[in-house]
Amino acid sequence: MIGTDDGAEARRKSFIVLLFAVLLAAALGSSAGIFNDGDVSWHLATGQWIIDHRAIPDTDPFSFTWGGKPWVPIEWLAEVVMTGAHRLAGYSGLAALVTAALIALNLLVTVNALRFVPPWAAAAIVVLLDLILIPMMLARPHLLAWALLAFWLSMLLRARERDRAPPLAAALLIVVWVNLHGSFAIALVIAAAFGLEALLTTPDRARALRQWGLFGLACAIGGLVNANGIDGVLHPLTIANLEMLPLIDEWKPSNPRTTPFFFVASAFGALLAWQGRPKLHPVRWLLLALLLGMAMMQMRHQAVFAIAAAMLVPAGCAGLAGRPAGRLLTVVAVSVAAALVLVRAVLPITLPENSANPWKLIAAVPPELRTQPVLNGYSMGGPLILSGIRPYVDGRGDMYGDELVVGYKRITEGNAAELDAAVRRWNIRWAILPPRYPKLIALLDQSPQWRKIHQDNIGAIYVRN
Template identity: 70%
Template sequence: MAKAAGSTDLRQSLPLLLGVLLIPAALGSSGTIFNDGDVSWHIATGQWILDHRAIPHTDPFSFTWAGRPWVPIEWLAEVLMAGAHRLAGYAGIAALATAALIALHATVYVNAARFVGPWRILGLIVLMDIVLIPMMLARPHLLAWALIAFWTWLMLRARDRQRAPPLAAALLMVVWANLHGSFVIGLVIAAAFGLEALVASPDRGAALRSWGLFGAACLAAIFVNANGLEGVLHPLRIANLEMLPLIDEWKPSSPKVTPFFFLAVTAALLLIWLHRPRLHPVRWALLGFLLVLAMLQTRHQAVLAIVSAMLLPTGLARPHERTAPAIPWFVTAAAAALVVVRAVLPITLPSNEANPWQLIAAVPMQLRSEPVLNGYAMGGPLILSGIRPYVDGRGDMYGDELVVGYKRITDGDAAALAQAVQRWNIRWAILPHRYVKLVALLDRSAGWRKVHEDKVGVVYARD
């Protein structure tokens, strides 16, 4: 009997340990989470905030937008990133990402454990991670993923209890609105569950009052941010920029670019057809809405994956064995240990255009203070190195005029290059090799000379 019980505990524990500890720890330790130049300017922004004890409202970093308006709506995440970086360098950033991923996976696991068995939960987590991995970067959106899952859990718990979430839960929106622009999706999720309550409740008047009050509290909470009204409206204004199709995460989903997303969606649809999960129509509508968003813009794939992982198990209730009481305490302690170990162990950054540190180190000192034409992903590393870039990942701040014009330059438009050189008195350039047309243009242009080149990119100076 004891042997059978021990065997059962092991079967329950292994998926839990894999799904909540080992998988997120491995993902958080991967150097690929630094494959984005935006990581650097997020760290630099957090450092600026810590040093000045204030939130910047004008751009302190570039020479093209210096002193002009900037809305840093992710300032809280940036402070966390800068703090982690100061404590343990890039290993600290990896530890922060690991902690966030463990929190996400734990929330998905705990929620699903009420409805399905441990091995099915592990499969659900793997399917979710297939979608998340291409977007698993050490940026504020990764920290917001756990919030999306926890917020959805709060809504599910409220519906299970046939009442609105407690008003105190709306305070989470204060954190979210200062962490990442996905707080708008949080409002949509809350509204969907409020609609479900209104449709399903026998006392619709009471449901309208309680959920309406909670919704009003959430709306009030998002205004408690460092940027005021602009912090609330900024995520909506981004959607109207002409330059969005030039940025990968804002492009429509494509099987050629993100094939694993379409693989995961196909697998999920097949499982839905086989198991027929019983969800309220409003929940299906919410998933349909998120699917449309994900198809329109790649960045929303993660939201769809997380919310689906939270909602679909609720329609698949089956008898299952419960986790041994001691296991959650062990998992919590093990998670804390993994985060500490991740912070202590060094991590090797990939050498690419998002981390062109050797290329930047080779830039002559006399050029560093001069106006530069840089690769888009190199803008963040330049900022973190104390060099003012022409452009960086804050495309929403620069706007259509500069970013669309920059795209013409990188496409090898000689007139656009000449105009930018004259307007900004550009003295040098640091570019990745993939800017083939622009590199070729500089190679054949009089007055430009190559001063350094490595496997990541090339540095030019203008005579």
């Protein structure tokens, strides 16, 4: 069994764990690795477009292959927040936003764990959680939604402890969430699971049905209060039916080779849980099993499972004499967190030069080519958009659809017929490609129709003769 610790010494240790969680999140949020994704750039470009036009686009304003066609920007609120941080303090401001979101997540998870388990166990939980999240710690909207998920679970746990549904006003969080990130749909599933648990365990089932039914209705209505209308609600479901999902890394099934942290941390987490002998209602075990299944089927759901497990499993260890740090010490920890966020906003940060941030390579593009149709690397699409160049494709694969993305995949695999068809259809005049497409690069190098005009360690630029 996990040991316990009592009295002032335990509260002191709890405070140390809170500070540790804050410092860990601050260190992770300060890493330049949070910008290692080309999607960061098109999210910033979208936020800039929304602020400049004071409207939310319903058609694509960026690419030449989909320009003017329907687009559902379900993450518009996150993009506006990201752009606001970027305008205030550049990429340091964006790093500060990421740091604040990670600190909020770690604090919520740690404070919740300290209610039920000893400080050392709470520290282990937050470390294992962050290990799982590290590969997904990117300056993108999904990261901002993590703290919302932890807060949502904390609120539901406390509501069940009081044997009541959360207040109807709590459904306002769904209004924010649905405009921030598509994971709001999972929040509704989690709330439904807690409502079912209440119906199965509460003697007064009529009261439980009335309270949780009203709360569920309020959440459903909240989901409809979004800038994209019914499309914003249905969009996460339409994405799940796309054939091209297996071509995108984050939609691929989990496996130890690509995401070893998830499997190692989950194994240690299972061992820690076995030590604590958590007693969870069967509905909660089923919920965790569902989320684990989703995580195994698609890597992008690993974060949801990890956060849910970090919040729910400690609650089943209520007999282990958890020791909260106390209100005053918690306020001190939050104050330290705020100071660290401000420091992060002031200190400069250097972006890594790679295919997600190919700024020197883009600077080498001749002015006369910048307005011409281009065949670009997938991760380079976002930086091209932020540079004012219309890409062939970018990280909005769900918008482009199966035909274009699957065809693009064939092109990158060196399919000459697919390349010729795309060149004729779109009158492609140049290409900017990373080394990760060796077959396509070899095809261009061998073709008399293409000529390389620039190359560095990030990629190469070709023009069509």
